[in-house]
Amino acid sequence: MRTGRPNPNLHPPLPLSRAEMEARGWDACDAIVVTGDAYIDHPAFGAGLIGRFLEALGLRIGVIAAPDLRDPQAFRVFGAPRLFWGITAGNLDSQLARLTVMRKRRRDDPYLPPALAERRPPNASIAYTARARQIARGVPVILGGLEASLRRFPYYDYWTDKVHRSILLDAKADLLVYGMAESALAEIVARLRRGAALDGIPGTAVLRPGGDDRDKNLPASTEIELPDFDTVAAPTEAGRLAFAAMTAAIHRNATATPPRPIVQRHGTRWLVVHPPAAPLTPAAMDALYALPFTRRPHPAYGAARIPAFEMIRDSITTHRGCYGGCAFCALALHQGKTVVSRSRAGILDEIARVQSAQGFHGTLSDLGGPTANMYGTRCRRATPCARASCLTPRICPDLDTDPRAWRELLYAARAVPGVRHVFVASGIRSDLALAQDDAAPGTLEALVAHHTGGRLKTAPEHTVDQVLAVMRKPPAAIQDKFLRRYKAAAAKAGKTQQPVVEYYISGHPGCTLDDMLTLALHLKAARPQPEQVQDYYPCPLTLAAAMYYTGFDPLTGAPVAVARSDADKADQRALLLCHLPEFQTRARAVLLRLGRADLVGRGKQCLVA
Ligand code: SF4
Missing domain, CATH: 3.30.750.210 (Transcription Regulator spoIIAA)
Known part of the structure; x- marks a missing residue:
């Protein structure tokens, strides 16, 4: 049966202001979803999807979108929630939304209207969780979204060039939900309603006290113990080896049947990452996407343009x-x-x-x-x-x-x-x-x-x-x-x-300047010039990020060449984009350095004039 267009009067977007909450006759919300993005009531946006999902569970939901952290009232719009705070940095890693891989400030933020583009803080998951904590002590703070999900274990952080501990410790949340969150959230809501503890839920990570009584504080079925945080974070050869071993164990467990809980000592505490939640069934996904989304940004944004929404509406x-x-x-x-x-x-x-x-x-x-x-x-x-x-x-x-x-x-x-x-x-x-x-x-x-x-x-x-x-x-x-x-x-x-549009990455681990030159020559001979080129970014939790940090493949142990400095990365990019005028000076210098003066000039084979 086709349900037709959701009636916005029957299914208005979730409240973004106290006035909207009160217009519904509520004096408080059961849960407040905080996101670094604009609130867009569309299933392609995490906060929009999760907000409607929680609403369908019978909860009264308010949304705080792109809060201004300079405003002391930004997190007090609805008062404290009755059940929990749900925090996400947004659809993207917050630093990547603000900066290019070459660490330059982006001109706009695709998930925000221009007037709010400066609102997104670095490490939004941590910043928002701290604010939510200040409003009402004792109300659980649940951290989710892509940024937190990929930082559930210690991770190599490109921006600081260091290994950081699990974001659960820095954000001081009560629970971290990773992956697609619906199943875990349904269980969290059920437990909070009956006052039960939140440990042991698939698709979540928690902290437990450590101390010497190790066995008492670990789950009975614990089977994988990672090297402790201090070991994997050490900026030494041994530390990098331990980091690679950790990454390999996490990746092998991700495709094991069944995956097992993973534990890791962080100082005096244990990080416990429970196995992933089972994926939704096709019927459950159909029901999720059939929720009454208006498929539009909240009316509070008026006609402001939000680039990511324009792309996926x-x-x-x-x-x-x-x-x-x-x-x-x-x-x-x-x-x-x-x-x-x-x-x-x-x-x-x-x-x-x-x-x-x-x-x-x-x-x-x-x-x-x-x-x-x-x-x-x-x-x-x-x-x-x-x-x-x-x-x-x-x-x-x-x-x-x-x-x-x-x-x-x-x-x-x-x-x-x-x-x-x-x-x-x-x-x-x-x-x-x-x-x-x-x-x-x-x-x-x-x-x-x-x-x-x-x-x-x-x-x-x-x-x-x-x-x-x-x-x-x-x-x-x-x-x-x-x-x-x-x-x-x-x-x-x-x-x-x-035409076929081909996407290429420059500076990926394993790619040397010679490899990039081979790529440039191959494209010149066989293809239209590349338009879509991405500078490599070591996304936390990936195999390639571990290669970038350690210099070898965690699964095979084979050494991997890494373009680490900004200059090395810029050289690779210049070769790949040498057909564009703004890259030719650098590409020419690189070719001469490589001893390939034969590729500079006006000949047919030349890459730059
Ligand atoms: S057996 Fe199944 S899971 Fe394994 S590689 Fe083949 S298709 Fe993939």
């Missing part, structure tokens, strides 16, 4: 999880490796609501997830294996890559009345796309013909196989094959003006 999440296992990506440690796809009926129901909303012009900007073409694919085994990636070094034969569910979904979405275009904008895996096109010929052609909004995004990241192996990405020949197949499909579909 008419997009639909079709699935969660990713089995790609790329070394630089934390998604599998946040959402999980298992891909859970929503039902076609549930997605079509959501599309019907989107198309009936005011301001919808007939185009669904994205039907996707972390990797769009993973929708409907699955592991055929009853118990998934411990491989971190189902795709590299080669696609596992037990991975069911049949794309028919995905194709049927896209086809059905196009047929929804009022929908004229359905695009896949969130990017696809080219190795998987080739396997899907083999399994069901015509898949790529259908994608080009109907679902590519001018450009198709892929992320080969590099073209040198040794670097790709460190990244856990498929060899370069796969991307070359994909491009040939795409070109043929585009010609067949009569869409030759729809």
Whole structure:
């Protein structure tokens, strides 16, 4: 049954002010959600999604969005909550939202309207938790969101170039929820309602007293004990080895069946990270996305432009999880490796609501997830294996890559009345796309013909196989094959003006200046110049961040070259972008330093004039 557009009078956005709370006849909130982003009542925004989820559990929810920390009243809008504070830094790591990888202040914040762009503090999780603590002592403070999730264990912090302890200690929260939070929050709410303790919940981390009575304070089933914090944080060779061992243990446990609790001594206390919560079922995800979102920013922002919202307003999440296992990506440690796809009926129901909303012009900007073409694919085994990636070094034969569910979904979405275009904008895996096109010929052609909004995004990241192996990405020949197949499909579909946009990373661990030169030459010979280039950022908890910090691969022990200084990173970036005037002076100097004067000049083979 299609529910149509949510009536904003029946389902107004959650209160952002005391007046809105009182207009509902409430004298207080049961829980207050604090976020570093603007409050956008849309399922693609963490605070919006969690706020509606808690509301559906019967809680009265208030939202404090992008609070001004200079204002002593900012956290007193609703008074103290009855049950708990829910704190998130927002959809992004707060430092990354403020600064570029080269540590320059960003011009705008994608998750805030321009007038509030200066509001986001560094380490927002810690700053907000401290403020919430001051309002009402004794009210539990629950910390969640991506920033906290990826810092649940000691982590290498790029900005300070140090290993920090678990954020749970610095934020002084009562509990940390990691990963997608719905199941853990449902259990937390149930326990708080009956006055039960919050320890032992899947998908959470807690602190327990340590002292000498070690056994008394550990869970009976504790099986993995990490080296203690002081050991992994030591800025010595031994410390780096311990940090790598810790990272390897966390990653192996993440794909183990079942994963086990992990404990680690931090001074006189124990950090206890319980195993992840089970992923939501497809039916539970359908129910979650069917909550009465207005799919708009809170009216308090008026017509102010919020860039991230503009990008996703008419997009639909079709699935969660990713089995790609790329070394630089934390998604599998946040959402999980298992891909859970929503039902076609549930997605079509959501599309019907989107198309009936005011301001919808007939185009669904994205039907996707972390990797769009993973929708409907699955592991055929009853118990998934411990491989971190189902795709590299080669696609596992037990991975069911049949794309028919995905194709049927896209086809059905196009047929929804009022929908004229359905695009896949969130990017696809080219190795998987080739396997899907083999399994069901015509898949790529259908994608080009109907679902590519001018450009198709892929992320080969590099073209040198040794670097790709460190990244856990498929060899370069796969991307070359994909491009040939795409070109043929585009010609067949009569869409030759729809290029593939390729994303590359400069400065990734394992990539030397020579590798970057090889990449630049490969692109010059075979491709249009790259437009999408990302400076490598060591995202906490990833394998690549451990490589960046320690100089070797935690899982294999192999040494890994690292471009660590800003100058080294700038050199790599200049080579990759040497076709742009602003990078040519530096690229020329790098080429001369590498002894490649033959690539400087006016010849056809030259990279810079
Ligand atoms: S068996 Fe294959 S498809 Fe299943 S989890 Fe392992 S690698 Fe992935």
